[in-house]
Amino acid sequence: MQCSHLVLALLIHNVATKYCVGFALADGINESGLSDVLSAKLTFLATTPYWAITPALAVMIGIITEFTSNAAAASVFVPLVAELALSIDMDPLFLMVSATMSTQFSFMLPTGTVTNAMAFAIESLAVKHMAKPGIFLKILAIILLSILMPTLGSCFPIRRSRVLFLF
Numbered sequence: 001m002q003c004s005h006l007v008l009a010l011l012i013h014n015v016a017t018k019y020c021v022g023f024a025l026a027d028g029i030n031e032s033g034l035s036d037v038l039s040a041k042l043t044f045l046a047t048t049p050y051w052a053i054t055p056a057l058a059v060m061i062g063i064i065t066e067f068t069s070n071a072a073a074a075s076v077f078v079p080l081v082a083e084l085a086l087s088i089d090m091d092p093l094f095l096m097v098s099a100t101m102s103t104q105f106s107f108m109l110p111t112g113t114v115t116n117a118m119a120f121a122i123e124s125l126a127v128k129h130m131a132k133p134g135i136f137l138k139i140l141a142i143i144l145l146s147i148l149m150p151t152l153g154s155c156f157p158i159r160r161s162r163v164l165f166l167f
Contacts, residue, residue, distance in 0.1 A: 025068055029076050039083040046088035054098050055146040057081065061102035062138055066109045074103040098149050105141045108134030 029035055045053055065073045081099045085092040106112025108131045110120030119125055 025072060025076075030079070035076065035080045036083070039080055039087060042084050043087050045084065050090070050094065051146065051150055053095070054149050055142055057095065057098055058102040058105065058142045058145050061099055062105040062142060065103050065106040066112050068111070070103045070106060070113060074100055077103065094149065098145060101145055101149075102142075105138050107137040107141075 061073060061077050064077075077099045078096050081095040082092045085095045106116070109127065110116045110130065112134075116130065120127075120130065
């Protein structure tokens, strides 16, 4: 087997393992009822303004997506924030879109996305070379999301009755 084929086989195995572990984690959180417990514990956010919920949500999800796949994080957090939004009497799509966008903010570690894993697998990058610009991009993305979501959300009002069919 040529060296390039061996590297490709190892890369595919590592990426596939990361995604399988991420989906297993997401399924475990949903099946164990942890998402329901977390949603119940976060009801104190009912008195928190939306402009403060979005950055907190983005930071929390952004950190988790550095260690799991984006799709797994979205499959855990989108239903969680939908339940949370309903429990605090907020339009679920505001938090669901914020959570979905936040899952894409994994710029720092090789486990964040497939492209990060591929760049790291070539072994020309160290984690510190990915983390330095990654933290800057993550902070910038969270700031932009925190500004744009309330602005765009107010431009396109959504009636809550149109959203409830999702649950």
